[in-house]
Amino acid sequence: MIGTALVLFAIACLLPAGYMLVAGLETGVQRSAAAAFLLDARQRELLTNSALLGTGTALISSAVGVPLGLALARIPLPWKPGLRLALAAPALLPPYIVGLAWIYVGGTRGPLAAVAGRELLSDWTYSLPGAVIVLSLVFYPLSMLATEVAVRRIEGRLEEAALLVAAPGRVVRRISLPLAAPGILAAALITFVLAVSEFGVPGLLRVRVFTTEVFTAFAALYDFGRAAQLTLPLLLLSLAVAGSAGALAGERLLTTPRGAGSRPVSLHSWRVPAVAGVLLVIAVTLLCPLIVLGLEARQVPSMREVFAGSSGAIANSLTLGATGATAVVALAVWIGYARARARPRIGRIVDGLLVVLFALPSTIVGVGLIGLWNRPGPIGAIYGTHLMVLLGYLARLVPVAALLLAAAVRHIPVSQEEAASVSGAGWLRTMWCVVFPQMRLGLGAAWVVVFVLACGELGTTILVAPPGEATLPIRIYTIIANTPSSHVAALALLQAGVIFAPLAILGLAVSPRVTR
């Protein structure tokens, strides 16, 4: 079973990336060997913009996320599970939805202009700094959660030993944060790659980066060679940075051990400012975008008309999202299991690979899938069908689901499987009766996360969707230019609802089990 899963994983996830790597190198060699590696002026501009976008987003996300993660780990906040969920929620909003809110907030009729009497952000709206801010609002939860996990992992005795001689603030600065630094740095690197790989926000805010150029070269200019060539620097950058992040994070991706019997530093006295800070961040990153979209959508003459015009896209999003999530989890559970039970050294390599695959730019995955499947013969029968969208979801989301499920498997002691085995149960029976029942929550959570990410996926889907067919993100993205903003905002709100409804259900299912 695991062998079959690994073959499917290779076909779905590794082949598109490998195809683009080879295609990029071949095109480079054909056009000019030097061009593949030494960038021309236009590519240098793209690289500079991409690097600034990634670096700026990583820095701001860390500046916001690290204090929040520290607060969640070490400050006894009230309603902590709820606050954590609200703080993490922006990460599941498709970035272009926050981008839309950003455009509306600074626009001529936006709330800022209404309050100030003039446009305050007009110069920033369509700009690189604007894209950095929008992506930081979306990606800071990654840094926050990584910091919380890293700080919780710290052996409590190390902080106790420091508390004997130093005040809590000094202990946090000198002991806790340096010990958590590898996890924090890994999150910053992953944020960098995700920002560099992002397509929707730079496209929306008219910032020229590699991902938008790949899309333009392929979808507008029909120049596969140029798209493949542009892929190479971005692919190598993603491989290097995400690989480093995977290596830095190591076992931290899966485990959160804590020393028994010790009591780590607890920053009671920081409670009031921490609560104020947390509420401010929730207001800015979650409530503001939704309120701004709501204000914009109020001007729609008829909601029914808006939804009726996009009913096909809505239905596609829901059915493809649900089917995709099921397919992704069905494959990822075996990959995750194999990862969890692998030897540590192999496990670390697999982690790095999964992080790299998750961080691959979505447009590159899309072009890679087209290159692989758009060919004559039986293979080509898939091309031009909804199966291509499902393949896109598999390629993009199996890695992250496998990481989530590997963490769930790690909580089940190997001895339980050994006990089933010596009791006469075969491997499949052991998996079905012993392992999977204990992973129910993990499987459910992975399904919801994948469904949410699939419903918001844009960069790959927009390239591989069958002609004339659209998902909700494609619909929103393609009507922005020629449809009233109120109409677009209404659809964006609907998209947010599609994402938050299953999350709320998951939150209700999980909350009774959350003890800290």
Added chain:
Amino acid sequence: MSAAFLQVAGVTKSFGRQRALDRMSLEIADGEAVAILGPSGCGKTTLLRLVAGLDVPDEGGIVLGGREVARAGRNLVPPHERLIGFVFQDLALWPHLTVRGNLTFVLGSVGVARAAWDARVRGVLELVRIGALADRYPHQLSGGEQQRAALARALVGQPRLLLLDEPFSSLDPELRLVLRGELVALRQTLALTTVYVTHDPEDVRAVADRVVRMQAGRIDAVPADGSHSSHSED
């Protein structure tokens, strides 16, 4: 016996339904070395943690150097103001800092002037015989060297009270013997009030002036006259 330096008065501490300490009382004189002996789970470590301020007693109180530091439900003096050196069972050396870094963190925290750091670090490392290892990280040290580094860290801030929680439990017998001897020599040099938790009677014989035996969160037996050098485990 001189006036009590450490007084633990009727202290109770529970974790959930489990009572770790049950109305325990104990007095330790200034400069005295007391070994607390008892089986695993009898509350020895909990007692040290309460004295250090890492946990709060449910009932009773603790007086250190004439100052009440804890009473039922709250710590009156935070751990870092109690001037205590603590050697944890698992040593808890900070892995991202060198031996020197581990020591200077303490010196910076207790307010020693930076100009005096080098001399203090050198002096205490010589005392525990790892003077040449100041720039090594904990993972670059052997088990015995780590033990010495942890002891150096506990001593460098010139604490009023030294707490040792089974510091030699993870060492092989030969190394235990060597370090036990060195600890005795150190005690004689520093004349420091010491509480030494162990379940090994051999440690007791070598290290302590007095033995307190614990069982199920209470003192099981104290020498009748309360005198020093009462090695009742012999």
